[in-house]
Amino acid sequence: MAEVWIDPARCQGHARCFMLAPETFEIDDDGYGHVIAGREGSYDEENVRKAIRNCPERAIKVIGAEPAS
């Protein structure tokens, strides 16, 4: 099953994912993005695709699926 993932080594806290797909991503106290626990495999594909294409650090990946961009 495809799962969405943020690479913590790349995320710099631009928070684009949180703006574009708040049902999937959350932001920690230092401003870094994370996938909400339990939402890795169930997400709005269109919103997540938009988050991927707008992440300046190219930090969001969908694993186990065709690359979205």
Place this chain on the structure above:
Amino acid sequence: MSDRTVPQDFDFHGKALDTIFDDYEAMLAEKPVGHSSKYGGFWYISKSDDIFEAEQDPDTWSVGPSMILPGFGTEMPLIPIDIDPPTHAGFRKLLLPMFTPMAINKLEPGMHATAEELAAEVKQAFEADGVVDVSHRFARPYPTIIFSRLAGYPEADWPMFDQWIDDIIYERTKSPETANKAGDDLVAYVQRLIDDGRAGTAQHGIMGDLLDAKVDGRPLTNDELISYGYLLFLAGLDTTAWAIRSSLWYLAGNLEAQRLLRAEPDRVPDAAEEFLRTLSPVQAMARTAKKDTTVRGQEIQAGERVVLVFGAGNRDPEVYDKPNDIDITRENNRHLAFGGGIHRCLGSNLGRKELVISLQHFLATIPEFELAEDEPWHGVGSLRIRLTGGE
């Protein structure tokens, strides 16, 4: 296709910005890594992927002696933008919680109220006069008010701020003495805020938080506090004013875009990203090579200055369809307006929200408008508009 070549003294400040998009087109097509004789000489890097790679590689590219080229009227390194790893992380971490989306959301009621008030004042000004300078009355005061509240600058001091910014940022390429004088005044002002904070007579705000903050288990030194204060001041006021002004500049020339965003204000966030991509206040930032390296076949030696031209990367045809078109409905917009990597703009959540909220209120309050005269797309100078009588 432009038939221009990249000027041998390529510059990214002041008057050079009038025609810089032609320079970008020439560099991206003919010479994506090249040399300029300006500011003591530097290599420019213009392709989006090359800029991205450089920003991810602080081991090769130092931000010292300053990311800002030419410097901001002070010899001190600005914290944290002019600091390399490993020292950088601790300094940046102090600021991170102050600029998260949640921290910025707390400012939202004030952001709406102030945007509404300023837009109402613009509307009133139109009743008295057919032409209104909306840079002076809207784009500039808005971020000054919002950021000053956040930072804890006393309201009585705000009228001094715009002149300091004009002198430090915009005079420094023309009159370094003026910039240095204003820089000294600003340092003295930040020192006063620190002293008031220590005496317990300051307003609460970021400056107060920094007095309580620790790095590596120790409080910040006076010099470090000054450096933070200096940078936050310059980063927080002028950039957002430029972004609001350049967005209004575009809208004044494009009635269809105004109509669409008035009818569908939910589209303003995407439009704002497009304005940031194409008309951004930070067109480039500098680095210094820490070791000999090669970028796109061009050898660059240790110690040489390099400029990452975000504005060119944002118009890279390999990344964007019709890169020079401003398409306010563009959805894939991984632009470099806030930079990337460990030095990406910390205030991006604040700046984005200020831009979106201010544009929404402006469009909701001011009917269809157009430029009253030719004005440059860039800077924070005047933007005189008049109403068309439409809509």
